[in-house]
Amino acid sequence: MKLSRSLGDEVTVWMDAPPEEVWDLVSDVTRIGEFSPETFEAKWTRGSTGPEVGASFAGHVKRNGIGPTYWSPCQVTACEPGKVFEFAVGTDAITVNNWGYRLAPRDGGTDVTEFFRLPASLPTRLYWLVLGPLRGRTNRQGMRTTLERMKAVVES
Incomplete structure (x- = not known):
């Protein structure tokens, strides 16, 4: 298993809709x-007012669905309508995670594949070694x- 793969994962679900319709959901x-x-x-x-590379947004997160609750700053890093929407989570200086969606007819x-990957820094590798199995699940x-x-x- 490649290191970059081991610091992330993905899930794919087939949807009975064209990529353009799915795009409207994943990019909004x-x-x-x-x-x-x-x-x-x-x-x-x-x-920022919509999806484009460099656009900024904040996600209001309730970690594990129970807390703590916090705002995460994000920036769009890939934006190809009907194909891919990806964003980095973190500050302008530090990316703590990358999330995204790939669409394939x-x-x-x-x-529709949702994925995440963590940067391969030493602190992240140590975190993933200890908590990766639980957080990955x-x-x-x-x-x-x-x-x-x-x-x-x-x-529907």
């Missing part, structure tokens, strides 16, 4: 509260929940 950060079990709201910040619908369950909730909306 203001709707994340409808889907995520941890991030219950988000808003564009620093003058298949069988008249879309394979929580993230996988959260990604599956998020994608299944999006699927229900986009297919």
